[in-house]
Amino acid sequence: MNSIHLFVDCLITQQEIQEYCAFLYELLETEITVSAFAELIENEDALLRLARTLAEIRVTQLDNQELNTTVFPVEIEYEKNHLFNSQKSSQCLYSGYEYQNILRKEWPFPFTQKKILSIVLTDRRFLTWETDCRYHLRTVILGYPCILSRVGIVEAPAKPKEYYLLKHIGASIELQNWLSANRHRYLELEDTRMKEVIKGYLFQCFYFWIHHDNEFCDNSNCVLYNSHWQEEVLNAQFNHHLCPKHT
Amino acid sequence: MAEKIFSQVGESEVTRAIVKSFLEQFYSFATTDVIIVGAGPSGLIAGRELAKKSVKVLIVERNNYLGGGFWIGGYLMNKVTVRSPGEKVLQELGVPCVEHVKGLWVADGPHACSKLIASACDAGVKFANMTMFDDLVLREGNRVAGVVINWTPVSALPREITCVDPVALESKLVIDCTGHDACVVRKLQERGIIKMKGFGAMWVEMSEDLVVEHTSEVHPGLIVAGMSVSTVFGLPRMGPTFGSMLLSGLKAAQVALEKLNIK
Numbered sequence: 001m002n003s004i005h006l007f008v009d010c011l012i013t014q015q016e017i018q019e020y021c022a023f024l025y026e027l028l029e030t031e032i033t034v035s036a037f038a039e040l041i042e043n044e045d046a047l048l049r050l051a052r053t054l055a056e057i058r059v060t061q062l063d064n065q066e067l068n069t070t071v072f073p074v075e076i077e078y079e080k081n082h083l084f085n086s087q088k089s090s091q092c093l094y095s096g097y098e099y100q101n102i103l104r105k106e107w108p109f110p111f112t113q114k115k116i117l118s119i120v121l122t123d124r125r126f127l128t129w130e131t132d133c134r135y136h137l138r139t140v141i142l143g144y145p146c147i148l149s150r151v152g153i154v155e156a157p158a159k160p161k162e163y164y165l166l167k168h169i170g171a172s173i174e175l176q177n178w179l180s181a182n183r184h185r186y187l188e189l190e191d192t193r194m195k196e197v198i199k200g201y202l203f204q205c206f207y208f209w210i211h212h213d214n215e216f217c218d219n220s221n222c223v224l225y226n227s228h229w230q231e232e233v234l235n236a237q238f239n240h241h242l243c244p245k246h247t
Numbered sequence: 248m249a250e251k252i253f254s255q256v257g258e259s260e261v262t263r264a265i266v267k268s269f270l271e272q273f274y275s276f277a278t279t280d281v282i283i284v285g286a287g288p289s290g291l292i293a294g295r296e297l298a299k300k301s302v303k304v305l306i307v308e309r310n311n312y313l314g315g316g317f318w319i320g321g322y323l324m325n326k327v328t329v330r331s332p333g334e335k336v337l338q339e340l341g342v343p344c345v346e347h348v349k350g351l352w353v354a355d356g357p358h359a360c361s362k363l364i365a366s367a368c369d370a371g372v373k374f375a376n377m378t379m380f381d382d383l384v385l386r387e388g389n390r391v392a393g394v395v396i397n398w399t400p401v402s403a404l405p406r407e408i409t410c411v412d413p414v415a416l417e418s419k420l421v422i423d424c425t426g427h428d429a430c431v432v433r434k435l436q437e438r439g440i441i442k443m444k445g446f447g448a449m450w451v452e453m454s455e456d457l458v459v460e461h462t463s464e465v466h467p468g469l470i471v472a473g474m475s476v477s478t479v480f481g482l483p484r485m486g487p488t489f490g491s492m493l494l495s496g497l498k499a500a501q502v503a504l505e506k507l508n509i510k
Contacts, residue, residue: 060444060481068481070442074463075480091453091460170321176348 002030002115004206009037010089010123010150016195020121023199027206037120038084040107050106051079054090057098059127062135067095089123089151096126096141103145111145117209118145119202123189125151139201139233142214146205150189153197157230159186186230193238200237207246219243276373279303281503282394282418284380284431287315288360288489289473290424291367292336292496293503298370300509305416306367308376309399314360315426321487325356330455333490336497340366351488381413383421383434383469391468393417394431420506422470422499427484429475432465441466444481446474454483455491462498464506472499 004024008017021032041047055075058068068075082090103111103120110116126149127135139152149156158164160182166175179186187194203223208214216226222243225236281297283290286308294304306313319325329337329344334352337344340362344354377399384393397413404411423431427446435441458476465471471479472495504510 058481068444070444072463072465072480074461074465077463078460091457172348172351 002028002117003033004028004030004117005033005035005110005119007035007037007040007118007120007145009120012121012150019195020198020202024202024206027203028210037122041083046106047080047083048076050102051076051083053102053106054079054083054094054099057095057102059093059095059135062127063133065129065133065135067098091125093125093127093135093137095135096128096138096147097143099124099126099147100141100143100145114144117205119205120145120147121198122147122149123151124149125155139227140204142205142208146208148198148201148205150194150198153194153201153233154187154189157227157233159230185234187233193234196240197233197237200233200240203240204237217243217246219245222246272373273375276303276305276375277416279305279416279418280507281305281420281422282307282416283422283424284394285315285424285426285473285475286310286313286364286374286376287424287426287473288317288363288492289496289499290315290422291317291363291372292493293422293424293472293499294372295363295367295370296497296500297503298367298372300504301371302503302507302509304372305418306372306374307378307380307394307396308374309379311377313364313374313376317360317363317489317492318356320356326353327356327359328353328488329490329493330488331490333493336490336493380425380430383431384415384417386468388467389435389438389440391421391435391466392419394421420468420470420503422472422503423475424473424496424499426474427478429471429478431469432471432475432479435466435469441479443479446477446482446484455488455494457482458491459494459498462495462502464502470499470502470506472496 006020017034021034024032041050052071055071056068060068110118126138126141126147128138128141130136137152137156139149139156141147162178166178187197200223207224217224219225220232220236223236223240224246227233227236280303283294283304283306286306290306294306297304317327320327329352331350334344337354337359342354342359342362344352347353375396378396379399379402380394381397382395383391384395386392393416395413395415397411401411421431423429425431429443432441432443436443454477461476461480461482462472465479473492476495477484
């Protein structure tokens with residue numbers, strides 16, 4: 001039987017979780033399970049193994065595909081400390097595809113089951129190596145499991161160009177003023193619009209699972225659009241509508 | 248005859264005073280508890296914290312002046328910034344600072360830097376300035392047990408006349424506070440003992456926490472602090488903000504105290 005499993009690896013309220021479950025249930029009336037990601041880690045060995053592999057898949061240079069080949073004890077300790085600390089997410093960068101590999105290898109069930117839509121909702125930063133020979137920060141990485149990063153939603157799609165111009169010239173007061181006056185044009189982590197945007201990305205995960213299709217849509221009004229700008233996210237994913245082609 | 252303002256002391260006594268006090272200190276510090284390489288903000292604060300606990304500390308600095316980049320902020324402008332909670336360290340040092348925007352504090356570079364140097368001196372830290380870190384002293388299992396040093400001007404001499412052997416100082420611990428160069432860890436890398444990852448692109452919001460949390464003993468006897476942490480672990484660089492330098496220095500001191508079994 002098809003089912004959906006949501007693994008929560010970030011600090012969100014029960015009310016938010018219920019909203020996401022209700023949204024997914026609207027898409028498909030099926031069993032929906034919610035777990036804290038940390039519950040997967042059964043014992044100290046599993047914790048150490050995961051901490052070490054997380055340290056190994058850190059991205060240390062954005063323009064070098066090689067990951068963290070030599071791991072120091074403090075890096076493992078850092079990962080250990082952050083696996084159970086929901087108050088503070090890791091500040092490191094990780095390879096998204098390697099993370100999916102780790103989860104599949106460590107927990108074949110449920111992460112390799114195509115009948116289960118597994119989604120990890122996290123505050124980690126995931127990157128993927130792209131054709132321009134650089135790592136890029138991602139909001140969502142579709143696959144088994146799907147990885148959806150809240151921090152990625154805030155940081156991966158770019159803010160409007162004026163923001164970077166002010167930041168580049170070091171105009172800090174003007175930058176603060178711009179940020180205050182333009183809150184409607186970008187997202188923050190504690191933003192009331194985040195819930196609807198997350199639903200948009202949950203929809204992307206669902207569509208991938210049902211249709212085995214991870215192609216993005218060209219229509220910027222479609223929830224399946226690959227938003228590169230915050231303003232695009234606040235249109236396509238916030239409204240989470242499908243275009244006529246995908247309806 | 249009018250009375251002179253200053254006491255009557257000849258040149259030879261002035262020379263003797265300099266030589267005697269320098270050599271007595273140098274003789275004493277041939278063996279120390281902790282040698283810190285680099286007298287920037289992380290090195291100074293680490294030294295100060297250790298000296299406050301009666302740890303014998305020597306800071307080696309290649310320049311004549313102490314303070315590293317703490318005299319000026321970015322772009323040659325002499326205002327230094329710290330993000331919260333870094334201002335608490337400045338306030339403890341008695342450095343006036345103002346909150347520019349929420350969570351970002353600004354202080355005068357010269358005031359902050361001179362207070363930090365004075366505070367380290369007051370705590371009992373001794374300095375070997377104009378002194379280049381040349382190499383490490385290694386013991387069994389490549390444990391770090393001191394540093395090899397030479398006068399900075401030796402490196403500026405023509406090669407034909409630079410056959411000036413360095414000298415070595417022994418210590419229980421060495422702390423690398425040499426900034427992005429990570430000169431001390433680099434010596435281990437040159438011998439194939441450690442592999443550094445190089446610092447990443449600037450990402451202020453992320454890098455400061457990471458630098459503090461990765462401040463640690465990277466090899467037996469060698470602690471890494473400040474921006475050298477970023478080079479060793481491949482963390483993003485942070486730009487002209489100093490909060491994590493101060494907090495990383497405090498953490499390095501804490502790690503050193505644990506290693507020395509001092510509470």
